[in-house]
Amino acid sequence: MTPSFPTAWLKGDPRALAFLPDRFRHRAARAEAAAASALRPMSSALLDVVVAQNARLAPSPARERHLEELARPGTIAVVTGQQMGLFLGPLFTLYKAAAAITAARALREETGRPCVPVFWLQTEDHDLPEVDHCFIASPRGSAKRVALDVPEAAASRAPVAHRKLGASVTQALEALRGELGAEPQASEHLELLARAYQPDATLAEAFTQVLAALFADEGLVFIDPRDARLAPFAAPIHRFAIQDASAISTALSRRVEALTQAGFSEQVHIRPGSPLGFYSPDGIEGARYRLDPAGADTWSLVGHPRGATVTTGELLDWLEREPLRFTTSALLRPLLQDTWLPTAAYVGGPGEVSYFAQLSPLYEHAGLPMPLVVPRARFRVLDDRARRLLHKLGLTPDEVGEPRDALLTRLATRDASEPYEPAGTLEARLFGAFSSELDRLGESMLKLDPQLLDALKRTRGTVRAAVSRLAARYGRALALRDEVTTERVDRLRAMLVPDGAPQERIHGMAYYACRFGSRAFTRQVLDACVPFSGDLRDLMP
Incomplete structure (x- = not known):
């Protein structure tokens, strides 16, 4: 049986490496990627917006130095990103950021080039049920779900960038306090969360404030694509995705076919002839929809309640007038990142590794080299x-x-104190003995009367069922x-x-930060990160 693509890739399976080489493991390949990205300096106009975005965060001399470096030719970046999970979402968010920081340090040391860690805020996503909650580990073991009260979450199609936390965030913070308030460092961490997670703040603002505070000493730089000042820089990518939709989807579909033939599953479904982005017909804070071909130069808005359509001309006109109506998908986002940033490496989790296995044809069509794909740090x-x-x-x-x-x-x-036979062994022994005896007696019975065959079959089935029930009860008794x-x-x-x-995909940071301290726990994660590894490591605070 072929394992999942990320598992096979991390193990160096040639079938996986045919789709996504493990260049991150090799120093020479890392140097090549760094040299290639150094030739694509960041636009000064784009950088001005990013500097303004980061100026809203708590002061960080290290971040300011990194922003200054991005203005210089030859600076490269290690990029990662994540959705805006409540109270930072699962632990792997922290691990991703730490892995990007340590990879950037390693590339800086290896190549002698300035290298900046960048966190891409995935504010364009609209899947609110994935981010409106978190799970808190408990001293009693079981995890507690803490969530915002958003009745319409499942139906929401608007980018989360525009989602205010609302009054229910106060109850969510109180739930954390009730669960973790007795832990040694609870007041420090809960105060950090309370300063950021205010009812009038957005999910993205609160998320960024907390993550920026945790990594202030390391100078993690943030970029939020959901900004009217940045939208014109994204317009060429959306125009490319619309105008070349047919050729791109054909190439990506062939890639999926090859992956499937190699035994791997499709991570992101390719819609025939469809662009890779979303369009919001009712304005920048409105619902966003995928586009499907609906005739010559006409597109249907997938899932629109009135079955609305739009022409290519109308899309291009809105792209010129209000480019913030357009947002990227999981497959288009990397291309936008690497067009804006001098990306030498992208740090991703298993899902993103699978995305990149599909993406080579898109990068080739755009004439852009793919960055190194680096597995994020994994901890238990x-x-x-x-x-x-x-x-x-x-x-x-x-x-x-x-x-x-x-x-x-x-x-x-x-x-x-006395050895008990495992339930499966007991069942095999009991029924095996009976079955052997029945086989021996059955031969003579059938010679006596062939009509006894059905009776023998029924008896065998009845006894098997009875022995299985007995073994199951015995097994439960052993277990309990x-x-x-x-x-x-x-x-x-x-x-x-x-x-x-895996713990890192469920538990949030709050329990560990309240026990050991926000910065202390973050520091332990950073210290335990091994650049360009991807191996699961145990963390023992």
């Missing part, structure tokens, strides 16, 4: 509470990810034999593999 936080449970249970962190029932059965069998062990396993699994998923 083992705090003192988790470590104590691991010690008590005699487990390794990897073992905690095994199926729950199998893990409980193994622990019960291992710790029993030690209630203390069961409770500890469930608590540990909730800490390390909540709902069976």
Whole structure:
């Protein structure tokens, strides 16, 4: 069975490397990417807007130095980005930013070129249910969901850049305080969140303020594409996507076919003949829609309640008059980033790695070299509470990810004063003995009366079902034999593999920051980052 594309790519599977070379691993390739990006300096007019955007954040001498460097020819960038999750969303947001910072440092040291870490704020996205909440790890193990009260979230199509937090953010902050207020560093972290997450602030403003404060010493630079001053710089990319939609989608579809034939799944569906961007017909704060071909020079707005259409001429006219009506998709966003920025490398998670596996034809069509794609840092936080449970249970962190029932059965069998047979072994032994005896007796029975065949089959089926029921009950009894062990396993699994998923994809930062301090925890993440690695590492604050 072929693994997922990111897994195969990280393992160096030739099938994956045929679509996305692992150039990030090789110093010579990194030097080539740096040299190529150094030839594409950032526009001074565009940089002026980015400087103004960053001036709204808390002062950071390191950030100011990085912005000054971006004005100089030859400066390169390491870029990452993420959606605006409530209270920074899952932990991997922090890990992405830290990985971009450490990769930028490494490229600076290797190449001698100024290299700036840049965080692209994905404010154009409209999927509010993905960002209106976060999960908070608990001392008791289970994660608590904290969310904004947005009744229309599922139907929202407007970019999140325009979404105010509203009054319910106060209740969300109180929920955090109620859950984590007793932790040693809670007041420091909760005050940081409370300063940023005000009802009149947008999701993007609050998110940026907090992340900028965490990485002020490292000088992380932020760029928000949802800015009327930047929209004219995006217009050429949207014009390109509209006018060359057919050729681009054809090339991307062929790429998907090749990926599928190699055994990999399509990460982003390619709509035949459609541009890769979105259009907001009702204004810059209105709903955005994909475009599908609907005849000669006419496009339908996918999902529009009235089935509206628009002509190519109208689109190009609006692109000239109000370019902020146009927003990028997951596949078009990288091209916009790398047109604006001297991107030597992009730090991405598994989903983005899969995007880039599809993107080579788009970059080729645009005549732009692809940046290095660098896997983000991956961590599993083992705090003192988790470590104590691991010690008590005699487990390794990897073992905690095994199926729950199998893990409980193994622990019960291992710790029993008398050895208990695993349920599967018991079932095989009982039914195997019966089946062998039935086979032996069946031969003589059928010689006596061939009509007994149906009776033998029914008996075999009845006994198998009865033995399976007995083995299942026995297995559950084994699993639940030690209630203390069961409770500890469930608590540990909730800490390390909540709902069976990697911790970093579910838990937010708040629990760890309230225990260890916002900056202290961030510092530990930075110190543990290994540039250009992508390996899962354990973090033990």
